[in-house]
Amino acid sequence: MNINYIRPLDFKNGRIEMQHGSGGRVTAHLINELFAKAFDNPYLAEGNDGAVLPPVSGRLVMSTDSHVVSPLFFAGGDIGSLSVHGTINDVAMMGAVPLYLSAAFILEEGFLLSDLKRIVESMAHAAQEAGVPIVTGDTKVVEQGKGDGIFITTTAVGMVRDGITLSGNLAQAGDKILLSGPVGDHGMAVLSQRENLSFDAPIVSDTAALHGLVSAMLDSGAGLRVLRDPTRGGVATTLNEIAQQSGVGMLLNEAAIAINKPVEAACEFLGLDPLYVANEGKLIAICAPEDAVRLLAVMRAHPLARDAAIIGEVLADSHGFVQMITRLGGRRIVDWLAGEQLPRIC
Amino acid sequence: MKYLDEFRNGELASIIAANIAREACPAGIYRLMEFCGGHTHAISRYGLADLLPAPVRLIHGPGCPVCVLPIGRIDQAIRLASDHGVILCTYADTLRVPASGNLTLMRAKAAGSDVRMIYSTQDALKIARDNPERQVVFLAIGFETTTPPTAVAIKQAAAEGLKNFSILCNHVLTPAAMHAILDVEGSVSLDGFIGPAHVSTVIGSKPYEVFATDYAKPVVIAGFEPLDVMQAILMLIRQINSQRNNGSAAVENEFTRAVTRDGNQKAQVLVSEVFELKDFFEWRGLGSLPNSALKLRPEFAGYDAEIRFGVDYVAVPDHKACECAAILRGEKRPQQCKIFGNVCTPENPIGSCMVSSEGACAAHYSYGRFREVSN
Numbered sequence: 001m002n003i004n005y006i007r008p009l010d011f012k013n014g015r016i017e018m019q020h021g022s023g024g025r026v027t028a029h030l031i032n033e034l035f036a037k038a039f040d041n042p043y044l045a046e047g048n049d050g051a052v053l054p055p056v057s058g059r060l061v062m063s064t065d066s067h068v069v070s071p072l073f074f075a076g077g078d079i080g081s082l083s084v085h086g087t088i089n090d091v092a093m094m095g096a097v098p099l100y101l102s103a104a105f106i107l108e109e110g111f112l113l114s115d116l117k118r119i120v121e122s123m124a125h126a127a128q129e130a131g132v133p134i135v136t137g138d139t140k141v142v143e144q145g146k147g148d149g150i151f152i153t154t155t156a157v158g159m160v161r162d163g164i165t166l167s168g169n170l171a172q173a174g175d176k177i178l179l180s181g182p183v184g185d186h187g188m189a190v191l192s193q194r195e196n197l198s199f200d201a202p203i204v205s206d207t208a209a210l211h212g213l214v215s216a217m218l219d220s221g222a223g224l225r226v227l228r229d230p231t232r233g234g235v236a237t238t239l240n241e242i243a244q245q246s247g248v249g250m251l252l253n254e255a256a257i258a259i260n261k262p263v264e265a266a267c268e269f270l271g272l273d274p275l276y277v278a279n280e281g282k283l284i285a286i287c288a289p290e291d292a293v294r295l296l297a298v299m300r301a302h303p304l305a306r307d308a309a310i311i312g313e314v315l316a317d318s319h320g321f322v323q324m325i326t327r328l329g330g331r332r333i334v335d336w337l338a339g340e341q342l343p344r345i346c
Numbered sequence: 347m348k349y350l351d352e353f354r355n356g357e358l359a360s361i362i363a364a365n366i367a368r369e370a371c372p373a374g375i376y377r378l379m380e381f382c383g384g385h386t387h388a389i390s391r392y393g394l395a396d397l398l399p400a401p402v403r404l405i406h407g408p409g410c411p412v413c414v415l416p417i418g419r420i421d422q423a424i425r426l427a428s429d430h431g432v433i434l435c436t437y438a439d440t441l442r443v444p445a446s447g448n449l450t451l452m453r454a455k456a457a458g459s460d461v462r463m464i465y466s467t468q469d470a471l472k473i474a475r476d477n478p479e480r481q482v483v484f485l486a487i488g489f490e491t492t493t494p495p496t497a498v499a500i501k502q503a504a505a506e507g508l509k510n511f512s513i514l515c516n517h518v519l520t521p522a523a524m525h526a527i528l529d530v531e532g533s534v535s536l537d538g539f540i541g542p543a544h545v546s547t548v549i550g551s552k553p554y555e556v557f558a559t560d561y562a563k564p565v566v567i568a569g570f571e572p573l574d575v576m577q578a579i580l581m582l583i584r585q586i587n588s589q590r591n592n593g594s595a596a597v598e599n600e601f602t603r604a605v606t607r608d609g610n611q612k613a614q615v616l617v618s619e620v621f622e623l624k625d626f627f628e629w630r631g632l633g634s635l636p637n638s639a640l641k642l643r644p645e646f647a648g649y650d651a652e653i654r655f656g657v658d659y660v661a662v663p664d665h666k667a668c669e670c671a672a673i674l675r676g677e678k679r680p681q682q683c684k685i686f687g688n689v690c691t692p693e694n695p696i697g698s699c700m701v702s703s704e705g706a707c708a709a710h711y712s713y714g715r716f717r718e719v720s721n
Binding site for chain 1: 392393691
């Protein structure tokens with residue numbers, strides 16, 4: 001008789017129970033059988049309270065992000081891949097090479113183990129693809145009705161090499177604004193799934209890790225001032241944030257901002273403005289005007305920015321207005337998002 | 347997008363703009379009211395004012411359903427949700443309209459009331475079916491466009507014997523508001539109307555003929571796309587020029603791809619089966635207007651939440667500094683309100699015109715306020 005026997009996790013029909021978060025043997029079992037196996041790396045395998053990491057030569061960048069998306073699974077990704085990409089991208093936008101991730105899970109009692117497994121494996125795949133190991137983590141369970149299935153918080157640490165300084169307050173009048181591709185794919189993929197809308201061509205989330213693209217952009221030597229990924233609130237909100245931080249205005253050219261046809265149709269149908277819809281695999285770059293064309297060529301050579309474009313320029317404007325020449329030739333403000341356009345998309 | 351890109355073509359817009367500039371008499375003035383919030387939004391979103399010459403002035407009208415709802419109506423909805431414990435179902439824009447006591451439906455929700463945002467009346471019916479032990483009230487608002495779906499819901503509820511469903515009826519009538527704009531003292535002088543798009547698909551172009559014959563005001567019904575608006579402006583300028591040379595006013599239809607003279611008769615019959623005229627209805631900005639809104643017919647009165655729960659309408663004055671009333675009459679522009687853009691913003695609206703993206707204040711704030719700075 002094996003007196004250390006613990007019943008295997010039932011990944012077919014099993015559900016999360018309160019004891020999975022108790023800190024006892026069942027918790028350890030869940031961690032060992034699911035998380036440690038999927039995230040497999042030597043730091044995690046040590047099984048300590050924290051990961052001891054080797055020294056690095058450069059400034060450290062750290063960023064954290066919580067993920068509460070509903071539905072959990074959507075075309076092009078799920079809460080797992082999103083939680084890896086989103087945090088890697090936040091670090092990458094500071095010009096850093098992402099090195100390590102941590103992941104904290106809040107699970108609701110009753111959550112299907114099969115769904116948890118699918119999500120954890122998706123995270124592991126995304127982390128492996130990005131080359132960024134998940135070196136530490138935490139799991140808590142809340143009673144049924146006190147969560148919404150699963151919430152995931154990830155933290156990333158990266159290193160930025162000397163000579164690179166990117167910040168939202170560095171945009172200057174005359175700088176060019178570049179966008180890496182069509183807008184609104186992620187938000188509309190999630191929303192169309194939630195609203196059961198189907199289109200001739202399905203809308204697929206653009207969720208992706210952007211540090212490879214960023215690395216190519218930095219290597220080009222172009223005078224980059226700001227990088228930012230237009231996630232929640234979309235391109236419009238991100239540009240307003242930068243304009244406020246830098247104390248400048250902006251003038252965009254609507255015709256230069258690409259939107260995939262099904263996204264445009266879905267936005268039209270639901271009365272949404274694609275400029276405010278979330279992206280999870282796009283970036284905005286602000287760079288010195290003389291380097292813009294060269295930077296654009298580098299971006300277009302990368303598979304994640306084939307449709308990159310120069311969408312506008314930075315203006316001197318103490319009011320911080322982001323303005324746009326519309327497709328009709330008129331001029332208008334592209335304002336901060338007022339209220340809430342889309343609930344829970346990332 | 348097929349059937350939309352064609353109406354958002356910048357090159358065609360500049361051709362129409364050139365025609366407008368050529369035909370608008372530089373010494374004259376053309377005061378055109380776009381009645382609908384849908385037009386206000388299109389004009390602001392596409393920056394159409396930049397394509398128009400100085401003599402052409404666009405005046406925003408009251409055709410924004412949440413803008414014309416008086417405070418007392420939102421108070422009723424909040425009372426239903428908080429005091430009577432109903433599930434209150436509503437379209438999204440209504441959630442943020444300021445009510446008495448610094449409340450909104452959204453704040454009532456945060457304080458524990460069961461307020462749910464829905465996309466259609468069918469959602470409200472489903473909530474009622476799924477919660478047989480709860481009372482479900484649909485806050486029915488809007489002009490003629492949103493009335494037929496409410497009528498369908500009432501008929502469905504009656505057919506299914508759905509006892510826990512009712513509506514707080516705020517369906518209002520476009521022609522009544524246009525009469526008020528022309529009759530009410532203090533309203534602005536107008537030379538013509540850009541007529542409603544979606545409303546006209548239901549009621550047709552016929553109900554506007556009285557404005558041409560009795561008031562000598564040209565009306566051009568226009569779609570909600572930017573080229574529709576530009577073309578309608580050109581048609582209005584031509585009519586006004588002809589009027590000034592002793593011609594007469596007429597109702598013209600730019601939106602022929604969707605609007606006929608008689609409108610959607612099936613929808614009209616449906617609405618008249620379920621609703622009848624209400625003697626008086628108070629509009630924000632326009633006051634209490636006779637025969638300007640609808641109520642349920644006696645045979646459907648059991649679905650009237652005001653009757654079912656005994657929540658009477660109590661008139662509440664607007665915020666003292668708020669100019670929504672004058673703005674809805676076309677008498678003032680948003681930027682002439684003292685609290686525009688400082689106390690009253692889309693994040694913290696004081697008046698209803700700052701709530702919906704179709705409201706004149708929200709549209710000007712979100713899309714056009716840079717003009718105040720550069721001018």
